[in-house]
Amino acid sequence: MGCAGAGWWLWQQHITETETYSADSAETLPLTVQTVVVHQQSVPADRRLTGTVEAIDVTTLTSRVTGRVEQLLVQEGTQVEKGQVIAIIDVSDIQAKQQQAEAQIIEAEAAVLTAQANRRSALTQVYTAQEKLSEAKASLLEAQAELADAQLNQRRMSRLYPEGAVPEVDLDTANTRVDVLQARIRQIEATIAQSASTIKSAEAAVEEATASVGQAQARVAQAEATAREVTANLDYGVVRAPFAGVITKKQVEIGAIAGVNQPLVTLESRDRLRLSVAVPESLIDRVQLGQSVTVHIDALNRQIAGQVSQIVPSADPQARNFTVKVALPPTTNLISGMFGRLQLENTERTALVIPSNTLVERLGVSGVFKVVDGKAQFQTVTVHPINDDAVEVFAGVNEGDRLILNPDPGLRENTEVSESNYQQYTKGAPYVE
Incomplete structure (x- = not known):
């Protein structure tokens, strides 16, 4: 690979010639190996x-009423405009409810008229009884004044008659006049009591009629609200696109019964x-x-x-x-x-980077051979490719570890190894995921 990329990393590499030894030597000589020292390196952090x-803008259009799907005017992939009709739901049941609601409005309005008429009648009774009461009270005052005069005349006649100053007929007339006026007053007082009772009953009737008017008006309002709701539900029988887009999913077929909130199509x-x-x-x-x-x-x-x-x-x-x-x-x-x-933007970061040719597989597990106390020790690692020549190490080795380059496939654990002099080795390692 070329040297493109912002970061450079340095490997310390021991390069030696493989030493040969005789199979029948008295001693087994250490295996000569090339090694690299692990270092933290700056690498570009260009990530994809x-x-x-x-x-x-994505929405699933649902049915807001229960009914049979009469028409489905789109398929998956259909381009639609805002307000375009997507589906038509059978709303015959709702139409019947609308007629019922309209009948309830008429009935409730008639009840209002009846209650208002009853209230007017009760008010008339109140006004009539109040007038009669006022007249009776005026008559009572008049009769009481006449009675006072009659009683005064009666007392005068009672004093004069024994003296023979007035005839007996005048005394009888005075007595009769008092009796008549007292009877008249009792009648007027009875009329007053009856008028007061009538007023009380009429006022109660007014209150009841007023309440009936309010109840009837409430029934009208409720019936009108029901009618509006039913009318709105009739409008919900026509499903329209809320915005321009494409149908990406169809979730119902013509003839199916759609329930409230049942998905019909998905629009994006x-x-x-x-x-x-x-x-x-x-x-x-x-x-x-x-x-x-x-x-x-x-x-x-x-x-x-x-x-x-x-x-x-x-x-x-x-x-x-x-x-x-x-x-x-x-x-x-x-x-x-x-x-x-x-x-993402290019930035630099620090990472542990090792040559790809330090990696070896043992029983399907990736790892490296580290040199520890003059012996080769296998260590599993977690790596990520940087390019064909280098990998980033996430786990398994530390900075300063010495790794064997191009380890022999037959290299075994704890094999004694010998490292020779090293020379500096550099190579570009751009990090591209």
Whole structure:
């Protein structure tokens, strides 16, 4: 590979010639090996994170009434405009309810008229009784005044008659006049009591009639509300697109009975799309709201300029990833579900980097041979490719460890090894995921 990339790493490499020894030597000589010393290196941190294109405006249209699907005017992939009819639901049952609601309104309005008439009648009774009471009270005052005069005349006649100053007939007339007026007063008082009772009953009737009017008006309001609801439900029998887009899923067929909130179709807008990406917590500090980024869409083989529009403020507790949304401009042939790659800005980071030719497999497990106290020791490692010549090490080795280059396939654990003089060896190692 070439030396492109911002970081360079250094390997200390021991290069020697393999020593030969006789099979029948008295002693087994150490195996001469080439080694490299592990160092922290600065490498470019250009990362590409994978994600999926999704629609910002996506909705599942549901039925708001129960009825049979009479017409379904779209299929999956159908382009629709805002307000376009998607489906028609049979609302004959609702039409019957509408007629019933209208009849209830008429009945309730008639009840209001009856209650209002009863209230007017009760008020008339109150007014009549009050007038009669007023007249009776006036008559009572008049009769009481006449009685007072008659009683005064009666007392005068009673004094004069024994003296012979007036005839007996005048005394009888005075007595009769008092009796008549007293009887008249008793009659007037009875009329007053009856009028007061009538007023009380009439006022109670007014209150009852007023309550009946209120109840009847409430029934009218309830019936009108029911009628409005039923009328709205009639309108819900026609399902329309809330925005322009494409039908991506059909969930019902013609003739099926659709219940309330039952999904009919899924509608997505193609005008506003975004890339949803899982960003590791180690990289989330490199992502900011409003940040301009580059998105590569493999299916279109195109680079698209995007902008970070949302960072979900909580990480997946298992994967330790944050969900980031990148708004994308309208792009020809770009549709939801496409695979995309988000490329973050170039920055440098420090990593443990070793040559690829230090790796060896033992029983399906990747590892390296470290030189420890003059002996080869196998160590499993966790690595990630940087390029054809180098890998980044995440676990298994530490800075300063000496690793055997090109280990012999037959090299065994604890084999004694010999390292010769080293020379410096450098090679570019751009980090590209």
